Amino acid sequence: MTESVTCTVQDSICRLTLNRPDKLNALNLQMFREIEGHLDRLDHAAIGCMVLSGAGRSFCAGHDLDDLASGKETAASAERFENGLVERLSTLPFPLVAKVRGHCYTGGLELVLAADIIVAAETAKFADTHSKFDLVPIWGLTQRLPRRIGMARAKEMMFGCRTYTGVDAATMGLVNTAVPDDKLDAYVDDLCADIASNxxxxxxxxxxxxxxxxxxxxxxxxxxxxxxxxxxxxxxxxxxxxxxx
Structure with missing residues (x-):
């Protein structure tokens, strides 16, 4: 069975990759369990930097709405587990760099905010659409987004459900930098190599x-x-x- 999250380590750089490209890497409970398993198995002492990214053309289109609608992931225990795993990512002992191309929506936005540094393609698309579907964040968005971009901007994103490009995201401080799409991989590789060399x-x-x-x-x-x-x-x-x- 294909892993819905993959994890590799080379030269002290760990690459954690969401791997449901056919679903634009929409998140479900199974993916969170796989992330937990990868973190549990890592030799944390050997990691200098982690890269969080998505396979295919998108980072993450958000929480899998089909799973939500089915009721599979609304149990309080599942919500606590998922929230706790995002918190675990945000407090990893080593630097976490997120690489974003394509969609980074809602649950994907909550996940990416766990990163210390976010690098996006200029054409990436960021949005919070919780209120478009009568949802309220449970993975820390109301706490991490204002701390990153300020309360006024965070309210605009959450209440308006508008989409912002990677360039917009860099301007508002949501991401550290936005680079041309064809330079994204090389930029993140160089940044992580610099981090790992220190x-x-x-x-x-x-x-x-x-x-x-x-x-x-x-x-x-x-x-x-x-x-x-x-x-x-x-x-x-x-x-x-x-x-x-």
Whole structure:
């Protein structure tokens, strides 16, 4: 049976790929279970960076509405599990980069917001359509979207159900950058190679500090960093020496 989510690791870069291209990678409970299985089996200590993407022409068209309509995924236990898995992705110890081409709608938008860095094709399409189908987010959209783009923009996206291009998304800060469609793969590959070439310990510690201080005011966050930063690591002197001209 074909996996609906694939996972490969090479040169400390993990590639987690939604693999239902015939359904535009629409999410269902089985996909969440497969993602959980891949995360459980990963040697997290060996990962410097993860890339989250979708097979085919779209990142993710959203939650599989056929499954929702059938009642398969409305149980509270399923909703808690799916919400928890998005949270698990957002708090992975290593950097998570999302690569978006094509559709990134609703549930797909909730999933992509778990990423630390989002790179999109210029022609990618972003939208939240919960209210178009009398739905309300349960995977963290009302929390993560305002934190990324601001409350006013988030309200516009959620209430209006409008579609935004990758260029629009970059302008509003939803994605870090939008690149020409034919440059997307190479751009993300180069970015992840840069991330993976740096200190894995540093990147993990920096991400943890960012997560631990989210929501604190400047003074409290600064004090937390001072007292909880692990500072220099064992590779510091060797890395300094290796980079001297």
């Amino acid at each position: 200190s894995m310990r540093s990147n993990r510690a920096i991400k943890k500090l960012l997560i631990d201080t989210d929501g604190l005011n400047l003074a409290a966050g600064n004090a937390w960093e001072l007292h909880h930063s692990p500072g220099h690591g064992p590779e510091f002197k060797a890395m300094i020496a290796a980079r001297r001209p």
